[in-house]
Amino acid sequence: MFDNSSNPWDRRKFLGAVLGTSTAVFGLVAPEKVLAARVINAVQTTRQPDYTRYVFKVNGPLDYKTFSLDNPPRVVVDLTQTQMSQIEIPPAPAGSVVSDLRVGIHNGYDLRLVFDMKAAVKPRMLLLPPSDGQGYRFVVDLPHDKAATLVARDAADPDSKPRIQTQQTFRDIVIAIDPGHGGKDPGAIGRRGTKEKHIALDIGRRLQAMVAATPGLKPVMTRDSDRYIHLRGRTAIARRAKADLFVSVHSDAFRVTSARGASVFCLSQGGATSEAARWMANRENEADFVGGASIADHDQDVASVLLDLSQTKTLENSLDFGHRVLSQIGDVTDLHSKRVQQAGFVVLKSPDIPSILVESAFISNPTEEARLRTAAYQNEIARSILAGVNTYYAERAPEGTRYAML
Known part of the structure; x- marks a missing residue:
């Protein structure tokens, strides 16, 4: 007291x-x-x-x-x-x-x-x-x-009389948080049996709480339980919520267990910027979405939240946002690449939401798998993403939002 x-x-x-x-x-x-x-x-x-x-x-x-x-x-x-x-x-x-x-x-x-x-x-x-x-x-x-x-x-104002007052209302900036995989789709699985879908949901929930506690921001989760959501359904949820940004949370996997470090992805209109990005894009482009079927034990839906980034302005904003998040993540862990990775993912609809995908670490690397299981590391990744959101909007908060009043 x-x-x-x-x-x-x-x-x-x-x-x-x-x-x-x-x-x-x-x-x-x-x-x-x-x-x-x-x-x-x-x-x-x-x-x-x-x-x-x-x-x-x-x-x-x-x-x-x-x-x-x-x-x-x-x-x-x-x-x-x-x-x-x-x-x-x-x-x-x-x-x-x-x-x-x-x-x-x-x-x-x-x-x-x-x-x-x-x-x-x-x-x-x-x-x-x-x-x-x-x-x-x-x-x-x-x-x-x-x-x-x-x-x-x-x-x-004791002398004031009852009167009708018109006050401007300010909306919150909506951040769509997409924990990757879920339900029948476990995502990648580490040597200790750690499932990517659980790690993604844990980090997503931590980020949700941090965004909710931030003045002017409002979180929207594409999933808040262990359930499967069709790839296109994730961006549909964001659109219905009128999301301003879209962040998909994953943990990476590769056939070589020594691969390590966090990454940030966004869509490229051209070719891939790395062999790994090209590999994932090719697998995604071959995906059979009928009935929500998955295609491999790797991160086959790495592009699921980035399908709509064909317009130049949205892509520019995605890259800017991605760079800011990557910079923040680089302060707390090793980076697999020091630049935002891009790949030629399938584009099905017109873009309207700047979107990035965060690979929090390599779950296929035993050392990083152990880190991914800890609350401390999950919090570090969530805080880094939120810091990237804050630096992004510090320069471009939309008019009519509470955040713009800072």
Whole structure:
């Protein structure tokens, strides 16, 4: 339980510790912790029609935990090994569901943010990577409770009369997540009996949770259970959901067990960029889709989510997105290829969704098969894909989306 009855809080200004010194404000931060700490150097807040947003500018990536308290309602966020420089904290915007923001030290070296709320809410949080000359930004969105918003509006404008208000609504960016294979199609199978369909679903679910927790993004799964979906049915699900991006998750396989590393694929209008890509494309082009029959024990539906990428603009966007995801994955594991792989997959319909396929590792490689089975590696792949999504949309968020308000 957080208690602010007798602690060094200032509701408007927090005097942060100075890096490199042997002591910290309040004497709560050990010197070795100070050297490794992140520093928040600016705080911004805005009120949108359906949420209040706080943006904390920080000098590097950070870890955080959050929980809520009742009576009165509060949202608490603990930022691991983080400090706040000597900056002004802006007051909560008029008409916001937030009444105040307080900051202080927790556990000697964590920064605790306490949002005093007018109503209980489910916060959404996002760490944005550097882009467009801006550094890391930690974003907290606090949705407005309708009743609390009306009370706050009336309090701010007591002489106002009932009136019809027209407010612009903002949509979420929809990310279609396609765990490969499923049901009667196990995909590739490792030496330990690990089935690709299970690994793909595990990573897909982790990515789904991360996307759902990201302000402005909404996940849609092509499958959330061990069931078979026809190859064309996967992109059909994405279209029905009006997906903005399509990410298919797989684990690679090859006849040579020494093959290793993660890969990212997208469609090519020309020839294949590698022998492996050409091999997979040829197998896919020979596939018999009648009754959903598969053709081999390799990754025969590697192109199933990429069938519609014949238009130049969509292909360009797919390549851009793919490069960003590949760069992020390269920070956490070896790459099979340092560039986005392309192949001449069958094109059946007009393209409308930038799409990529992520091969998380080679399940046919015993060492990588073992990694694929771990929650830690699955989380790393999911986080890397999400980071690629964020960097992609940092420069091209569609108008009319919540994400564009960042």
